[in-house]
Amino acid sequence: MNRASTTTAIPGAVLLDRDGTVIEDRHYLSDPSGVTLLPGAARGLAALTAAGARLFLVTNQSGIGRGYFTEADLHACNARLGELLGEHGVALADTAFCPHGPDDGCSCRKPAPGMWLALRDRHGLCAAATAMVGDKPEDVSFGRNAGLGRVVLVLTGKGQAAARTLGVPVPEGDAAVREPAPAELATRPDWPHAVARDLAAAAEWLLGAAAVGQGGNAAVAPDATGVSSSASFSPDITRSELS
Numbered sequence: 001m002n003r004a005s006t007t008t009a010i011p012g013a014v015l016l017d018r019d020g021t022v023i024e025d026r027h028y029l030s031d032p033s034g035v036t037l038l039p040g041a042a043r044g045l046a047a048l049t050a051a052g053a054r055l056f057l058v059t060n061q062s063g064i065g066r067g068y069f070t071e072a073d074l075h076a077c078n079a080r081l082g083e084l085l086g087e088h089g090v091a092l093a094d095t096a097f098c099p100h101g102p103d104d105g106c107s108c109r110k111p112a113p114g115m116w117l118a119l120r121d122r123h124g125l126c127a128a129a130t131a132m133v134g135d136k137p138e139d140v141s142f143g144r145n146a147g148l149g150r151v152v153l154v155l156t157g158k159g160q161a162a163a164r165t166l167g168v169p170v171p172e173g174d175a176a177v178r179e180p181a182p183a184e185l186a187t188r189p190d191w192p193h194a195v196a197r198d199l200a201a202a203a204e205w206l207l208g209a210a211a212v213g214q215g216g217n218a219a220v221a222p223d224a225t226g227v228s229s230s231a232s233f234s235p236d237i238t239r240s241e242l243s
């Protein structure tokens, strides 16, 4: 079987939730001194960068709409994040944020697709060649609703609670990543394509290099091809899909 022709080539771009995925989730963070990279975040993003992926933040920041902090505070925190990532040779291509509260009826608060549509149009992104990584059910639904090629739930931040809420199987033993069985995934549009222990594991999976457990809550054999359903990153294929 030609793997390249049967799997979606990703990720030319990776959309990243911020709080609980890249940095520690501090409730309504507004002080740049509180920006702390999560373990594995810099390593994972450096690996994706080395593979040629463009990185984007997509972050709900309702603290602005609620009046808890200002847009300037948000930009200061994001600038601090940029400094910390820069120390690891990582740069974000762009940042999208939603300043609204959950009752504002906006089209940009995840899981609504506004931030995806804005970044797609601004940067010419292709959904099939884009991945989403986040720690909440809203992040997963955002990515699945947008039809992104790969959606990963990380178990940092609120991820453990999210996995329980969704009822999705998590990595066990030595596995850093767990893929739901394809048959289960097909019936669960609210599930991620994979659950990863942290951002480093998510990056390894997106790059086709993670130790992967597969199956549902009961053990399920890998498919008959013996090919993992995790797609390896292929910049060449990404380019051809975009052309």
Ligand SMILES: [Mg+2]
Pocket (backbone or CB within 6 Å): 017, 018, 019, 020, 021, 134, 135, 136, 157
């Ligand atoms: Mg989060």
